[in-house]
Amino acid sequence: MVNNTEKIGWEVQEMAQKVALDIPDGAYVNLGIGIPEMVSGLVPEGREVIYHTENGLLGMGPLPPAGEEDPELINAGKKCVTAIPGACYFHHADSFTMIRGKHIDICVLGALQISESGDLANWSTGDEKAIPAVGGAMDLVAGVKTIFVISKHVTKTGEPKIVKSCTYPLTGKAVVDRIYTDLAIIDVTPKGLFVREMAPGVTMDYLQERTEAALHQYE
Amino acid sequence: MINKIIQTPAEAVADVFNGATVMISGFGEAGSPIELIHALIDKGARDLVVISNNTGSGHVGLAALIENRQVRKMICSFPRSTNSKVFPELYKRGEIELELVPQGTLAERIRAGGAGIPAFFTPTSVGTPLAEGKEVREFNGQLFVMEHAIRADFALVKCHAADRYGNLVYNKTARNFGPVMCTAAETAIVQARKVVEPGQIDPEAVVTPGIFVKRVVEVTNPADESKLVAEERRYPW
Numbered sequence: 001m002v003n004n005t006e007k008i009g010w011e012v013q014e015m016a017q018k019v020a021l022d023i024p025d026g027a028y029v030n031l032g033i034g035i036p037e038m039v040s041g042l043v044p045e046g047r048e049v050i051y052h053t054e055n056g057l058l059g060m061g062p063l064p065p066a067g068e069e070d071p072e073l074i075n076a077g078k079k080c081v082t083a084i085p086g087a088c089y090f091h092h093a094d095s096f097t098m099i100r101g102k103h104i105d106i107c108v109l110g111a112l113q114i115s116e117s118g119d120l121a122n123w124s125t126g127d128e129k130a131i132p133a134v135g136g137a138m139d140l141v142a143g144v145k146t147i148f149v150i151s152k153h154v155t156k157t158g159e160p161k162i163v164k165s166c167t168y169p170l171t172g173k174a175v176v177d178r179i180y181t182d183l184a185i186i187d188v189t190p191k192g193l194f195v196r197e198m199a200p201g202v203t204m205d206y207l208q209e210r211t212e213a214a215l216h217q218y219e
Numbered sequence: 220m221i222n223k224i225i226q227t228p229a230e231a232v233a234d235v236f237n238g239a240t241v242m243i244s245g246f247g248e249a250g251s252p253i254e255l256i257h258a259l260i261d262k263g264a265r266d267l268v269v270i271s272n273n274t275g276s277g278h279v280g281l282a283a284l285i286e287n288r289q290v291r292k293m294i295c296s297f298p299r300s301t302n303s304k305v306f307p308e309l310y311k312r313g314e315i316e317l318e319l320v321p322q323g324t325l326a327e328r329i330r331a332g333g334a335g336i337p338a339f340f341t342p343t344s345v346g347t348p349l350a351e352g353k354e355v356r357e358f359n360g361q362l363f364v365m366e367h368a369i370r371a372d373f374a375l376v377k378c379h380a381a382d383r384y385g386n387l388v389y390n391k392t393a394r395n396f397g398p399v400m401c402t403a404a405e406t407a408i409v410q411a412r413k414v415v416e417p418g419q420i421d422p423e424a425v426v427t428p429g430i431f432v433k434r435v436v437e438v439t440n441p442a443d444e445s446k447l448v449a450e451e452r453r454y455p456w
Binding site: 053054055056057070071072073074078083089090091092093095096099100119124129131132133134135136137138139142143169170171172173 | 329349394398443
């Protein structure tokens with residue numbers, strides 16, 4: 001076995017597991033498209049969590065068995081889903097009343113950049129040639145009570161994603177509460193970024209080298 | 220006697236004029252009134268401003284309306300997807316306009332339009348490029364951005380069941396923008412999988428009250444958009 005230092009850190013599944021552990025019994029939760037969707041399958045047994053999808057369903061269930069997909073029962077990523085017993089459907093204005101009106105407890109989203117004051121950039125790299133698309137991300141970060149971000153700690157080219165100030169267009173200002181990366185779990189507080197937990201083999205020095213913003217340790 | 224039932228999609232969209240503003244329901248294919256959109260392609264009205272969450276898939280439905288060069292401007296929240304090629308290509312060539320609106324702001328602008336509210340303040344988009352040039356005001360120590368209501372000349376909406384008064388029920392997450400769009404258009408035109416007798420929809424279960432609907436056309440077996448896209452079908456056939 002070659003000791004590959006690149007392998008330090010949690011796998012995506014473990015990152016999603018960490019998020020899932022922080023979702024309490026009884027929470028109303030909205031999961032973003034992609035990796036955040038993994039969280040629903042990892043919430044500990046015994047906790048009842050209700051999933052909201054902004055296209056009009058409260059009580060989203062697991063993926064349907066093959067052959068039982070209904071193209072009129074989908075999630076925000078336009079994938080076919082199911083509805084649990086006790087689910088309800090509603091129109092878009094009601095759905096965003098739930099979001100903007102602070103009725104949803106937790107939203108889990110991906111990120112391009114997060115700043116030390118909790119600014120989030122996750123909808124555009126500002127590339128002039130790209131087709132801009134925002135969906136519900138700005139409404140979610142503006143309205144949901146607690147925002148969890150799940151993301152690799154650095155970009156594919158090794159650039160820090162946790163920065164002093166975002167260079168990409170913002171999704172929202174001072175909106176992120178906690179960041180789950182492959183290397184650490186970090187709280188965004190009025191006093192700056194505080195490290196809650198580090199992956200096995202990660203030290204504060206190792207983490208800080210890969211983070212543009214200053215990191216702090218809890219006493 | 221009130222009877223909003225129209226026999227064909229073609230008759231239902233016959234008065235959509237050049238330059239009209241048209242709301243089109245749907246979140247992706249769920250709730251997209253594909254037969255009404257195809258009738259609008261046949262009708263040929265041009266220079267349209269279309270309000271819809273997305274910009275269609277493949278070469279059918281909303282994507283075909285755009286491909287047929289009938290749309291001057293899209294107002295939407297998410298104009299691209301894995302199967303969305305028509306809009307991105309026209310946009311890159313500078314041949315179609317885009318007003319990008321956060322999804323909840325889009326829903327609320329339409330809701331406000333239907334409710335007689337000309338503008339409102341929302342926390343969504345404060346501090347982002349989508350708030351640039353808009354009035355920002357502080358309420359209770361928090362900043363909010365002013366957004367204007369949207370109304371339309373027509374709404375094209377898909378539902379599950381309707382009666383001759385225009386009372387509607389929808390199917391699952393295909394409801395999405397349909398109910399608010401019916402309220403915000405001068406003429407809401409609805410395609411329903413089935414038309415039922417008045418009273419057959421439980422009054423407690425009506426989602427869109429008939430007063431918001433002008434025309435209903437029965438389309439018993441609406442096309443399955445993703446199937447058409449997979450088969451690489453194009454409209455006009």
